[in-house]
Every structure is written in C-alpha cells, then in structure tokens.
Amino acid sequence: MGKSDFLTPKAIANRIKAKGLQKLRWYCQMCQKQCRDENGFKCHCMSESHQRQMQVFGQAPDRVVEGFSEEFFESFLTLIRRAHRHSRVAATVVYNEYIADRHHVHMNSTRWATLTEFIKFLGREGYCKVEDTPKGWFITYIDRDSEQAVKARLKRKRIKSDLVEEERQERMIARQIERAQKSLAKANGGDDGSDAEGELESESQSDSEEEYSGSDDAQEDDAKETNKVTGKIAIALQKAAPGPKVNPYEDKTKAKFGFDEEEELGAREKKDEVAKKKGKDVKAAEPRRSALDELMKEEEKAKERSNRKDYWLCPGIVVKVMSKSLAEKGYYKQKGVVKRLIDKYVGEIEMLESKHVLRVDQDELETVIPQIGGLVRIVNGAYRGSNARLLSVDTEKFYAKVQVEKGLYDGKVLRAIEYEDICKIAQ
Incomplete structure (x- = not known):
C-alpha cells in the first residue's frame, strides 16, 4: 500500500484533524483557507495566489471589509430567524452555533472587533431586543418581516x-x-x-x-x-x-425609461394615422387611457425602481476584466466566467484562456454583448435575473433589443435596454 493511499494511517489522521475547527490565527479570510500550523500559514502567505488577493484588498480595503461585515450580519441574523425566532437566547449560544460551520465569515474580518459590539449594533438598529444581565448578553429577535x-x-x-x-x-x-x-x-x-x-x-x-x-x-x-x-x-x-388622477407614486420622481418612451411613441403614431384617415383632429382622436393601463405602467416603473441596484454581478455570465493593475499579469481586457460571488460587489472570475481564478471587484469588470441571436441575462433593471435572446443592437445610442425567454414574461420584447444592463451567458 502506497504512502498516499486513502486508507493509510496518515491519510486517516489528516482527515480526522481536518474535521474539527482549527486555530483562528492560522486562517486566511481573503483566500478562505485554514492552515493547521504556523509553518503552513507562513507558506500560504508567501504563495502567489495570496499575494494576488492582497493586491485586490489593497485597492479597496473598505469595500472588502464592508462586504465581509454584511455577509456576517446576514448569516448571523438568518440563524437567529431560523433557529430562535420566538425565543430569548444568550448571544454566546447563537455565536457558537454560527461558528460551528467551518466556512463561516470570521468576526476579525468585519468592522466589529468583539461580539459585544455586534450585539449592541443589533440593538441600536432595531433588529433584536438586547438585554445585559449578570449571566451575559441575551437577545430576542424582532419579527417585522411578516407584518411589513x-x-x-x-x-x-x-x-x-x-x-x-x-x-x-x-x-x-x-x-x-x-x-x-x-x-x-x-x-x-x-x-x-x-x-x-x-x-x-x-x-x-x-x-x-x-x-x-x-x-x-x-x-x-x-x-x-x-x-x-x-x-x-x-x-x-x-x-x-x-381630470387629474390620483397617482399612488406621486411623491416619487417619475423616471422615463427607454422601453416606455418607444412604446408610447409607437402607440401615439398609430393613433395619429387613424385620426388623419378619418379626418379628425389628432388631439381629439387620442383616447384617454384607462385606469388599468395606467396601473400597469406605474407597476412597471415601480418594479424598475425596486430592481435597479448598484451591484450587478451574478454567477454564470461572461465579463471582461478592465483593471489596468492586472495588465502585468496579462489579464487586461481578457474575458472570464463568474463562478461565484464573494459578496454583492466582488466575484471569483475564471479566465477563459488561462483558466486562472481571480477575485475581482465589479468596478473593474465590464459586461459582454454576444452576437445577434445569442443568450443574455438581464443583470439590472425591471426584469433583473431574466434570460433573454438578443434581437438587435443600436450602436449609436448603446441600446439593445431583446426578447425574454421562459418565466413570467416569456415572449415580452424589450426595445431599449442599455448595454450595462445585459450580459452574455456562459455556454
């Protein structure tokens, strides 16, 4: 039996050691790698992959820390909501349940230095009811999701x-x-x-x-x-x-979107042609829209406002690296596939040519437009998350015409989608 076989005593001992939690001082949060001793951690810090991740961290340290903080906060709150939704529980109990997962986000990579500061933050923001007792900090989850x-x-x-x-x-x-x-x-x-x-x-x-x-x-x-x-x-x-209708969204700014303007323009031209054929005045021939049509328009605009985010990365799309700091490594203007997201703004990109995996911020990436007839994913806007087929592009206005495939809006044609809102899907 060889030394590297699966059933050797050394291999079995290594697997037993890897099951439990290791020391936090030998864990690298940027690379998500746990080392078993000081020598292994030292070798990892000298590796090329760790140096690349530290370059990414040096470009935007505040954003990376904020991403880890948001991920830690959401995971911790999800655990309370799922396991202790209607109970008063000690904060240390919830934290021990949270760190039982080997791949959790460690608190020393967030903006909270101690568990006490994080518990006070939950109390200030109104997510939990916090009590300081002689036995320690106790928290009670405040359930507002169902009421809202x-x-x-x-x-x-x-x-x-x-x-x-x-x-x-x-x-x-x-x-x-x-x-x-x-x-x-x-x-x-x-x-x-x-x-x-x-x-x-x-x-x-x-x-x-x-x-x-x-x-x-x-x-x-x-x-x-x-x-x-x-x-x-x-x-x-x-x-x-x-007369003036009551608009439920009157207090908000009414934004005009490309697809709304083109649809209204096309409908208005058709009505004008019909009115001219009948010999009537154009303004008199234009009928008043029903309340149902106005409600549909307002719902679509409200959906655009709610789905318009400042982040657009999602797994399975092809992006182009535009970071000049990575030009020395040969990654500038090279395409890659988003494998997974570290947070809302940072993702792991597998380059198509070299198959290297990089961790890049979305500000240093650009969407890719496929050929006519190719599949794209709508990454921002009212139809965010839908897959569509590219029908045509307007190179002067930087607009694209797509047709949604599958789902609730199957067959709907969107006439004026910006280049930044769609991205090629990896085949």
Whole structure:
C-alpha cells in the first residue's frame, strides 16, 4: 500500500484533524483557507495566489471589509430567524452555533472587533431586543418581516380596487349621459341632441307654440323642463371630463425609461394615422387611457425602481476584466466566467484562456454583448435575473433589443435596454 493511499494511517489522521475547527490565527479570510500550523500559514502567505488577493484588498480595503461585515450580519441574523425566532437566547449560544460551520465569515474580518459590539449594533438598529444581565448578553429577535409584507399587500390591493372602482364609475356616468342624450333627442322630435342650449330652447318653445296654440304658461313650463335636462347633461359632462388622477407614486420622481418612451411613441403614431384617415383632429382622436393601463405602467416603473441596484454581478455570465493593475499579469481586457460571488460587489472570475481564478471587484469588470441571436441575462433593471435572446443592437445610442425567454414574461420584447444592463451567458 502506497504512502498516499486513502486508507493509510496518515491519510486517516489528516482527515480526522481536518474535521474539527482549527486555530483562528492560522486562517486566511481573503483566500478562505485554514492552515493547521504556523509553518503552513507562513507558506500560504508567501504563495502567489495570496499575494494576488492582497493586491485586490489593497485597492479597496473598505469595500472588502464592508462586504465581509454584511455577509456576517446576514448569516448571523438568518440563524437567529431560523433557529430562535420566538425565543430569548444568550448571544454566546447563537455565536457558537454560527461558528460551528467551518466556512463561516470570521468576526476579525468585519468592522466589529468583539461580539459585544455586534450585539449592541443589533440593538441600536432595531433588529433584536438586547438585554445585559449578570449571566451575559441575551437577545430576542424582532419579527417585522411578516407584518411589513401584509401591510404592503393590503396597500397594493386597496390602490388597485380604488382605481378599478373609479373606472367603473366613469363608465356608468358615460352610459347615463348617452341615455340622457337619446331621451333629449326623442323629446326634440328626432333631433340628434348635438345642438347648442339656445337652439334647444328655441325649438322647444316653437314646438310648444304649435301644440298649445299660443299658451304662454305652457311655453314657460316646456322651456323650464328643457333647461333642466340640458343642465343635467352639462353637469354630467363636467363629471366625466378628464381630470387629474390620483397617482399612488406621486411623491416619487417619475423616471422615463427607454422601453416606455418607444412604446408610447409607437402607440401615439398609430393613433395619429387613424385620426388623419378619418379626418379628425389628432388631439381629439387620442383616447384617454384607462385606469388599468395606467396601473400597469406605474407597476412597471415601480418594479424598475425596486430592481435597479448598484451591484450587478451574478454567477454564470461572461465579463471582461478592465483593471489596468492586472495588465502585468496579462489579464487586461481578457474575458472570464463568474463562478461565484464573494459578496454583492466582488466575484471569483475564471479566465477563459488561462483558466486562472481571480477575485475581482465589479468596478473593474465590464459586461459582454454576444452576437445577434445569442443568450443574455438581464443583470439590472425591471426584469433583473431574466434570460433573454438578443434581437438587435443600436450602436449609436448603446441600446439593445431583446426578447425574454421562459418565466413570467416569456415572449415580452424589450426595445431599449442599455448595454450595462445585459450580459452574455456562459455556454
């Protein structure tokens, strides 16, 4: 049996040692590598891969520390939410459960030096109820996720019902106006009801003179009835006139997006052509959008605002390295595939040519646009996370036209997507 076989006593002893937690002083958080002794840690610090990671850390140390802090905070809070959601528990108990995972983010790589500072931070920000007792720090998770979700859902439902009710009332008023005009036309002897109020009064008076042969009282009564009917129609027309609608997002800035402008422009041109063929005025031919259409537009804009983030990296996409500091290593303007994310802004990139793995910040990366017909992933904006097919590109405006594939928006064509919002998918 050879020395490096799987069942040798040395190999078994090495695996037994690797199972437990090792000393924190011999752990490298940047490389996520645990060494068993001081000599191994020294050799690791002298390696080329560790030197590359330290160069990346030196370029943006605050962002790297903030990324580790955010990852530690989210993992710690997820553990409390999952295991101790409705209980009062000691902070040391939760921390011991958290560090039981060998691949956890160590606290010495975050902006909190001790567990006490981190627990005080949770209390100040309102994530947990913190108590300092003679037995140590105790925390209780404050569950606000379910309450906020219920309130947001009820608010959206109330806004939608109000808009639908308003549209229904407008349709009912329009039907009432139409019936009033028909009844007025019948009362005027078959007239279409489109004359002015003065003409209606004169015609009603002439009809009353013929019917009642010069009776002054009968003429006055008929004129009063006609004035009442025309007054009701005028009031109904004022109610049905297009007025300002209540916009649920009025307090926020209304951003115009490329796909909204092109869709509105195309619809407006079609309406203008139809109006010109019929010989009508363009402004008069343009119908008023229904409340349902406006609600859909507002929801799409709200989705754009909520999904527009300052980070866009995601696994499985092809990116181009634009860091001039890596030009000496031969990585400048070379393409690679994002294998995994370290945090929201930093990812591990496997270069396509050399197969080397680098840890690069997204500020030093650039999206890659494939050929026409290639698959892309929408990495930012309203349809963030969807896969799409590239249909065409506008090199002057730096826009792309894509068609979403699969999912909830299957087949939807997006006409004006910026280059930075889409990226080639690794085959």
